[in-house]
Amino acid sequence: MNTRAPQQRRLKTRAKLIEVAQEIVAVQGYSGLRVEDVVDQAGVAKGTLFSHFKDKDGLLAVLIGAEVMTQLDQMEAQGQPNNINEVIDRLSPLLSFIATDRVIFELLLRYSGSTGAEIDEVVTAGLVRQVTLFAGWLAQLQHTGEVRNDSPAELLSEGIQAFLYHVLALWFCIEHTNDDSPATSLQPFLHSWLAPKT
């Protein structure tokens, strides 16, 4: 009747599934990922994948969560931004990554409200970390007067998220010339949001 610890076999299988999935994504992109391909190349049955991950999104969440974490590392490495334009600069790579593939966007959107609970999901932890990081930046910029003081940094940070997803949603609706980036469209919103001129 007792529950036992997971066996090494299970851990290996999980690792293999993720590894194979990453290889496929590297070639086909996230939209090109097929569950059947993953299990075939991993040498396991379909059911196995779904015993390791709730659904296909569960697997994707691991892959994308890892990528988001990397992006956040690079963001943090750049240090505290000194003004709003530098905030946008920090954001830009993450935006471009998400803009790569609608699948990423939809997954992040689905997980975007998982506040705190079930942080076992990497992607959730990533999103929480992101909001916290932004809030820290903003609090600092509030002190230097670059950012408005009348609203708490947490609210402003959440607002950035809102604009971020808004811009991305538009991004996926239109055709793109290669020389424009989603970060550009973000600019007017963030300036108005963080530094109103009233």
Next chain:
Amino acid sequence: MNTRAPQQRRLKTRAKLIEVAQEIVAVQGYSGLRVEDVVDQAGVAKGTLFSHFKDKDGLLAVLIGAEVMTQLDQMEAQGQPNNINEVIDRLSPLLSFIATDRVIFELLLRYSGSTGAEIDEVVTAGLVRQVTLFAGWLAQLQHTGEVRNDSPAELLSEGIQAFLYHVLALWFCIEHTNDDSPATSLQPFLHSWLAPKT
């Protein structure tokens, strides 16, 4: 080699499909809509549906578009709001409608960036109308000083959309007690966005 006008037969079929779909939605909700059920009850083959609508979303867009239009009618009927809280009041029913079903949210999000082009889609027209309506309200409120003047009404209107979808995205991630509404969470964002106290 000529192209001919559509026949009455086609119009009837299309109408029947929409009618049946609406009946099913009334009972099962949007998430409960199955293409197979629609074609069965409409007495046509599956392929027929896809010759009338690009995909299932195409059909949904018609149904949801119609509903959005109704909501906008009621919004307009209430007349110009006098302050931000009244703006939120006007928004509230639409929010609640979208909050009803994730399918609605995702569809509107997908079409949210269809600016102008292909207005043949009802839902696109609805979304354009919405932004225009908001912009009109805001321009008026800018004159009375209820809303900030440093940003164009169009930008502010788009920003409302962003917050609206943000709040809804969070809404679908958490459990709800029946006594809270998505409009409540919208409040702090809209006040900060439209009337900064700096």
Next chain:
DNA sequence: GAGATAAATTGACCGCGGTCAATTTTAAAA
């Protein structure tokens, strides 16, 4: 080592959206 029991894996099967070559229906042209 021989059961006993939980963990891990399997793969046939299902639901559902979407496709397309073939067929039927309509209406304009001869």
Next chain:
DNA sequence: TTTTAAAATTGACCGCGGTCAATTTATCTC
């Protein structure tokens, strides 16, 4: 009326995500 070509419809078929009863494998107990 017959011919002809476009319009409309058909339904067998496919792709792909997800399920679950059955089977195999590992680990614990005596």
